Amino acid sequence: MNKDFKQTSRSGSLPWLLQRISAVILFVLLLLHFITYHFLSKGRAVNYQEIVAKAGSWWFPLLQFAFLLTALYHGLNGVWSVLEDYTANKFWRLVWYGLLLTVGAVLLFVGTLTIIKLYTLPVA
Amino acid sequence: MAMIDISAKILRYQPGKDEKPHWQVFDIAVEDESTILDVLNEIHWQHDGTLAYRRSCRSSICGSCAMKVNGRNVLACETPIHRFGRKLKIEPLSGFDIIKDLAVDLDPFFAKLKRIKPYLLLDKPLPDKEFVQSPAQLEAIGESTLCILCAACSAACPSSWPNSEYLGPAALLKAYRFIFDSRDDGADQRIEIVNDKNGVWRCHTIFNCMEACPKKIKITEYLSRLKVKVVENSL
Amino acid sequence: MKIDEARNYHKIDTVIVGAGLAGLRAALEVAKSGLAAAVISKVYPTRSHSGGAQGGIAAALANVSEDSLESHMFDTIKGSDYLADQDIIERFVNEALKTVYEFEHMGVPFSRTEDGRINQRPFGGHSSPRACFAQDVTGHVLLHTLYEQCLQHNVLFFNEFQVLSLLVSEDVSRGLVAWDIRSGGLHIFQARAVLLATGGYGRAWKVTSNAHANTGDGVALVLEAGLPLEDMEFVQFHPTGLYKHGILLSEAARGEGAYILNDKGERFMKTYAAAKMELAPRDVVSRAEQTEINEGRGIGGKDYVYLDLRHLGREKILERLPQIYDLALNYLKVDGIKEAVPIQPTAHYSMGGIPANVRTEVIKDAAGTVVKGLYTAGETSCLSLHGANRLGTNSLQDAATFGRIAGIHMTEFCRGNSFAGLPAKPLEVAQGKIDRLWNGQGKERHAPIREKLQENMTKYLGVFRNQDDMLKMLVMIKELQERYRQVTVDDHGDAFNLDLIEALELENLLSFSEVIVEGALARQESRGAHFRSDFPKRNDGEWLKHTLAWRRDGKIVLDFSKGVVIYPQYQPQERKY
Numbered sequence: 001m002n003k004d005f006k007q008t009s010r011s012g013s014l015p016w017l018l019q020r021i022s023a024v025i026l027f028v029l030l031l032l033h034f035i036t037y038h039f040l041s042k043g044r045a046v047n048y049q050e051i052v053a054k055a056g057s058w059w060f061p062l063l064q065f066a067f068l069l070t071a072l073y074h075g076l077n078g079v080w081s082v083l084e085d086y087t088a089n090k091f092w093r094l095v096w097y098g099l100l101l102t103v104g105a106v107l108l109f110v111g112t113l114t115i116i117k118l119y120t121l122p123v124a
Numbered sequence: 125m126a127m128i129d130i131s132a133k134i135l136r137y138q139p140g141k142d143e144k145p146h147w148q149v150f151d152i153a154v155e156d157e158s159t160i161l162d163v164l165n166e167i168h169w170q171h172d173g174t175l176a177y178r179r180s181c182r183s184s185i186c187g188s189c190a191m192k193v194n195g196r197n198v199l200a201c202e203t204p205i206h207r208f209g210r211k212l213k214i215e216p217l218s219g220f221d222i223i224k225d226l227a228v229d230l231d232p233f234f235a236k237l238k239r240i241k242p243y244l245l246l247d248k249p250l251p252d253k254e255f256v257q258s259p260a261q262l263e264a265i266g267e268s269t270l271c272i273l274c275a276a277c278s279a280a281c282p283s284s285w286p287n288s289e290y291l292g293p294a295a296l297l298k299a300y301r302f303i304f305d306s307r308d309d310g311a312d313q314r315i316e317i318v319n320d321k322n323g324v325w326r327c328h329t330i331f332n333c334m335e336a337c338p339k340k341i342k343i344t345e346y347l348s349r350l351k352v353k354v355v356e357n358s359l
Numbered sequence: 360m361k362i363d364e365a366r367n368y369h370k371i372d373t374v375i376v377g378a379g380l381a382g383l384r385a386a387l388e389v390a391k392s393g394l395a396a397a398v399i400s401k402v403y404p405t406r407s408h409s410g411g412a413q414g415g416i417a418a419a420l421a422n423v424s425e426d427s428l429e430s431h432m433f434d435t436i437k438g439s440d441y442l443a444d445q446d447i448i449e450r451f452v453n454e455a456l457k458t459v460y461e462f463e464h465m466g467v468p469f470s471r472t473e474d475g476r477i478n479q480r481p482f483g484g485h486s487s488p489r490a491c492f493a494q495d496v497t498g499h500v501l502l503h504t505l506y507e508q509c510l511q512h513n514v515l516f517f518n519e520f521q522v523l524s525l526l527v528s529e530d531v532s533r534g535l536v537a538w539d540i541r542s543g544g545l546h547i548f549q550a551r552a553v554l555l556a557t558g559g560y561g562r563a564w565k566v567t568s569n570a571h572a573n574t575g576d577g578v579a580l581v582l583e584a585g586l587p588l589e590d591m592e593f594v595q596f597h598p599t600g601l602y603k604h605g606i607l608l609s610e611a612a613r614g615e616g617a618y619i620l621n622d623k624g625e626r627f628m629k630t631y632a633a634a635k636m637e638l639a640p641r642d643v644v645s646r647a648e649q650t651e652i653n654e655g656r657g658i659g660g661k662d663y664v665y666l667d668l669r670h671l672g673r674e675k676i677l678e679r680l681p682q683i684y685d686l687a688l689n690y691l692k693v694d695g696i697k698e699a700v701p702i703q704p705t706a707h708y709s710m711g712g713i714p715a716n717v718r719t720e721v722i723k724d725a726a727g728t729v730v731k732g733l734y735t736a737g738e739t740s741c742l743s744l745h746g747a748n749r750l751g752t753n754s755l756q757d758a759a760t761f762g763r764i765a766g767i768h769m770t771e772f773c774r775g776n777s778f779a780g781l782p783a784k785p786l787e788v789a790q791g792k793i794d795r796l797w798n799g800q801g802k803e804r805h806a807p808i809r810e811k812l813q814e815n816m817t818k819y820l821g822v823f824r825n826q827d828d829m830l831k832m833l834v835m836i837k838e839l840q841e842r843y844r845q846v847t848v849d850d851h852g853d854a855f856n857l858d859l860i861e862a863l864e865l866e867n868l869l870s871f872s873e874v875i876v877e878g879a880l881a882r883q884e885s886r887g888a889h890f891r892s893d894f895p896k897r898n899d900g901e902w903l904k905h906t907l908a909w910r911r912d913g914k915i916v917l918d919f920s921k922g923v924v925i926y927p928q929y930q931p932q933e934r935k936y
Binding site: 008010011012013015016017081082084085086088 | 282283286287290319320321322323324325326328351354355358
């Protein structure tokens with residue numbers, strides 16, 4: 001095992017920067033989420049009808065989809081950076097990377113379906 | 125000042141003799157004001173001459189005696205035993221190969237230091253007297269120059285443990301110290317070195333280095349400033 | 360197998376023993392010239408005890424008030440109690456400014472004045488603020504910067520090697536033999552030029568500011584090689600050692616305005632040095648402290664007095680003296696902002712050492728005959744720059760300046776001289792030392808012998824000395840040397856054998872301590888740091904001369920024919936502060 005610093009050909013600056021940018025975006029989206037879902041109901045519990053009504057608005061799928069993408073990127077990128085630390089072997093790195101991409105793809109698919117489902121729910 | 129009985133459990137390893145490191149317990153009497161180094165000296169001088177460890181200045185400036193005591197990286201010379209009570213568990217710094225007992229191989233640590241070009245790189249001609257540097261400009265690097273290269277930070281860094289190729293906090297702090305020196309012209313060269321998966325980007329802001337630093341240097345904060353500088357530079 | 364085919368054989372232009380300021384500065388000079396420079400050090404270079412120096416490095420930059428080279432020269436002469444050689448001091452002050460500017464250009468983070476120049480603070484015995492400083496970690500930043508420069512210029516480092524014998528014969532240095540601490544085994548180094556920069560010998564005392572490593576290996580090796588030592592009886596006791604630990608609290612504290620107080624809360628220095636008070640030279644302050652303690656005015660009648668920083672205020676203490684503050688807090692649980700710090704005199708600096716000329720060439724007699732290819736610089740050398748007492752901040756300047764000068768002359772020497780041949784059995788002496796400790800039949804252990812030596816050196820060879828005490832010490836040293844022959848070690852392993860190293864160091868301690876006592880006994884006067892209660896006056900008529908000492912047939916032989924170089928304009932005067 002080479003114990004000196006071995007320079008790679010890859011910088012890590014972009015993932016780092018994107019991680020920070022996605023964190024800021026997540027924060028803003030989370031605020032919007034709270035405002036639209038929870039704080040606009042003026043002190044009483046939000047009911048199903050109100051949610052369904054909101055879910056039908058034009059901005060709902062846009063907001064939720066942005067949320068989904070950013071959270072997936074931020075979460076998976078975070079897990080990847082930790083896995084990279086603990087996996088020196090190139091093969092296993094590829095395996096992990098593939099697994100993370102698969103998980104990401106599946107979650108993206110399921111999430112998108114859910115958003116569409118909510119958007120298209122009939123208002124009772 | 126009074127004598128107290130303590131129990132010191134020390135990780136022993138002698139190459140060629142031991143297959144792997146093992147614990148040995150020394151039940152001894154020491155003065156209650158003793159430091160960890162006093163305990164090691166007492167064992168080495170009075171009980172078991174084969175114990176090996178590094179020490180030199182006794183005044184927390186040479187950086188020889190960093191080791192792990194009850195799970196914390198400390199300088200043995202400046203750490204009183206009362207901080208830990210009467211049961212001590214003393215082991216070498218993590219993440220380095222053991223040479224013998226508490227002495228670890230620090231060559232990789234120093235090799236990394238050399239990689240970041242730890243010397244002023246100058247394009248400008250030398251002045252007749254000193255370079256002018258304001259107190260504020262000095263302030264930017266002042267604390268980082270207190271590093272004694274004891275390796276307590278690198279040994280406490282979870283990102284360093286699994287990956288021996290990571291530059292680690294000490295070398296990165298040294299990079300910060302030169303990149304942010306108002307006299308230096310070599311920032312680009314050094315940024316190219318630290319802007320790497322095995323460089324500053326393996327730091328995940330865990331803060332262990334800062335907690336371990338016997339000189340209380342805000343390492344994580346300086347590394348964060350270094351990251352911002354690298355990104356600014358590549359934009 | 361022939362030697363030069365051996366695995367552990369190295370042939371290098373210059374071999375430098377010691378990785379402190381002097382050694383590294385010399386190595387840098389040699390490496391820059393294109394020759395190979397190898398540094399052999401028993402610790403990693405950044406662990407060297409130059410890093411323990413706190414207060415500053417002297418140079419008459421005149422950045423904060425008027426100053427001159429003449430003033431620096433006179434202060435150093437007076438500080439030395441007129442025993443220093445004035446040609447050496449002249450060279451020293453002339454090079455001092457260059458040394459500091461060079462350091463600054465290497466990137467040393469000196470503390471600054473408001474207008475961005477190197478800041479300077481007052482120091483004991485200096486008549487202007489002359490100490491260029493970096494907070495109170497000046498030695499630390501100088502050492503690290505120099506080490507980094509050496510990395511840049513590809514100096515070869517043999518870290519954790521203990522030198523066991525010098526290969527010197529027919530007045531020619533041929534190389535040396537060293538033990539690889541990390542993996543075990545003897546290595547032969549053949550070199551055109553060898554520099555001894557092994558630091559001081561303060562570890563012979565129990566209460567000392569010196570690192571564990573400061574066992575005077577260089578002086579002991581020279582003595583063993585049949586060469587003389589100079590002025591060994593002159594050892595400086597620093598007035599502000601942390602009580603019980605002996606570790607250094609920099610004179611910078613007093614430079615910044617701290618007081619020293621006795622049990623009655625008096626600034627007692629007014630009785631001993633009314634003009635300079637706490638900023639009198641160290642020998643004067645240490646004697647004053649010891650007198651107060653001996654006369655029962657130590658704190659609570661005990662063996663310490665107070666260093667009082669409180670009036671400096673929190674801000675100044677933390678900004679200018681953070682290390683001192685931390686040391687008192689960590690080691691004695693004393694908060695220097697709110698409480699006075701207990702201090703006592705501590706063995707600190709070795710004025711004596713290996714005699715050398717202004718070119719740093721080691722000399723073998725009073726006439727100045729040079730040992731070819733052998734050099735010395737820094738605390739281990741005796742040029743003599745510091746005479747009977749060194750001024751604070753002159754040590755870092757000494758090590759760096761004469762380190763550079765050594766590098767220059769070594770390079771020059773290498774250009775004109777090839778490698779001298781090795782003796783027939785180069786390993787013999789070194790191997791003998793190891794064999795005795797590993798295979799001897801004796802049952803003595805090294806630790807109790809060292810402890811007894813150190814305790815009694817502190818007791819009998821301290822700030823005040825007298826004939827009876829020193830005779831006791833001499834007898835004891837002979838006994839301890841006898842016991843040392845029976846020492847064997849527990850550890851028979853090759854890897855990091857600390858037991859073996861400490862035993863080897865003890866042999867060195869016992870060897871040169873005898874020279875210290877013999878010199879101190881013979882010198883029947885009081886000068887600088889050497890104070891005889893039975894001869895309390897300086898005696899220029901008889902003793903304005905250097906002590907040279909050899910070990911011949913197991914006995915110490917003294918010679919007082921080496922005079923002091925004195926310029927007409929700097930004749931000895933009464934020394935008052």
